[in-house]
Amino acid sequence: MKTITLAHGNGGQAMQQLIGELFIRAFDNPLLGIQEDQARIPLAELTACGDRLAFSTDSYVIDPLFFPGGNIGKLAVCGTANDIAVSGAVPRWLSCGFILEEGLEMAVLEQVVSSMAATAHAHGMAIVTGDTKVVPRGAADKLFINTAGLGAIPADIHWGAQHIRAGDVLIVSGTLGDHGATILNLREQLGIEGVPESDCAVLTPLIQAVRHLPGIRAMRDATRGGVNGVAHEFAASSGCGIELDERALPVKPAVRGLCELLGLEAVNFANEGRLVIAAERAAAPAIIEALRSHPMGRDATLTGEVVARKGVRLTGLYGVKRTLELPFSEPLPRIC
């Protein structure tokens, strides 16, 4: 069985081979092909699309590496792409940095790299620069990936949480907590049936379906911290309060069951392919309709509103409101 050795990270022949035979081949594109220490992207390709460069990064340490609906490689492309896309930019260029544990099966790395390449390719993104480090056995757990991403924000888009006003509403693009529930079910071997696949997906096409609509104030994807995390960010940036309606939260039955079993709340569960949009109330029906007309947004729904009174609150099934704190800690380490 072929495995990663320390030599694959040491700047010598073994590393050159790994880069040439695996990464350059899988990620094949002209910018990566020049093999200088940096990718060189014509600025004209950016200025043709917008007036600001969106730049974001995430490291991925998810355990296990493979899960229903994806793997760490697909996640590393989707997650960073989404952090760019929610600015209104189309994510175009990615960097990737691998930290590999000595002894990692080469076949695992190949599968992860192949997923990254396929996900990027399917959404018009190119992985244009990268880095590989290998650490001795025990100094890392199998495989970590960092990606950074770039895209240009169109000049007519100025989404930002500071624009949110009392009277606005919150829309989510799909069911909550699918990713978190999948990982929890898998890792804790809960064996709950009917738990959905991770929602891990590139959100660019869904965002493009609504980006021309008026009334959008701010957009995020709900990852670690879930919709509750986004609500707290929106509240902090805008100085307003957020009231979520439990009856309007789209949660799949198996995810609801898992939450009830463990005493957890779906609003805190991670997604990797769900939008939270703050919008003017009058604009919401058109935004929801546009989302629903896209396969990724079928379950889009209005789930909350922005109010003057500070704090984040949840209106329960019987109409009783309670304050929703940001948990000190989420239930799950290494969710992404």
Added chain:
Amino acid sequence: MKTITLAHGNGGQAMQQLIGELFIRAFDNPLLGIQEDQARIPLAELTACGDRLAFSTDSYVIDPLFFPGGNIGKLAVCGTANDIAVSGAVPRWLSCGFILEEGLEMAVLEQVVSSMAATAHAHGMAIVTGDTKVVPRGAADKLFINTAGLGAIPADIHWGAQHIRAGDVLIVSGTLGDHGATILNLREQLGIEGVPESDCAVLTPLIQAVRHLPGIRAMRDATRGGVNGVAHEFAASSGCGIELDERALPVKPAVRGLCELLGLEAVNFANEGRLVIAAERAAAPAIIEALRSHPMGRDATLTGEVVARKGVRLTGLYGVKRTLELPFSEPLPRIC
């Protein structure tokens, strides 16, 4: 003693506190301050400086975290800045992704972050976006950092290894192997006296001192794989051969002694603040003079030439040439 807990990476209150009280405070700048999922950089700031965007990334896994001349934080800023700077661009914006091991001392993280902030600030760079992950004890060794960097390449600079021609020469900007020797001496507890500090430094000022000079074909910084690694890259991209002259290689006595003791070659040792420049022969004296007039380039010297005959060779002390293979593996894991 305050330490990192899993809660610091889970999207909840503890993570928000760590980000707000440590990262946002240390890296303080308006682009980071907006706290959206991405930094938004006005493209006008890029087009004013050049016509291509230089984009690069590296992960840093060095062991130990602190060493004479720097630490993993300073290294993470210098290394990525240099990968941008050798394109001719001035590195301006950085992302950073932290992977922290549960139990890491908070004081260690603070010291590393403070070094990153100071190094970036001293060279006009801003850390504008970032990410923090925490993994359970044993799933990573203390602290890994990824940085990605951006800058604009001036329209009149087109350095690239494919421009190298037979008859060109190779210039190095300072003594070889200082970083590698420091880490080896420290980690293997060799106790050799007089081993220099790591040369870890941001090379932008030194590159700016030569960038207007004619005759520069290509530029790299010699990191993993050392000058030999760069020579092999130059040879592969240009289709030429490289002949290095052992008598002309600037190596500090203690580094030479360490190499002789262990049977290693200084040309394979890592640097973190040394340029390798390929230039037209006639242009070399002016380039060397400009390098020497800068404190970081005092030991700059002509160390090799480009020839038609393929391969990398070293002319030894008695004039005998031998082929210099790219080692299959470098002696040292986790050198950067």
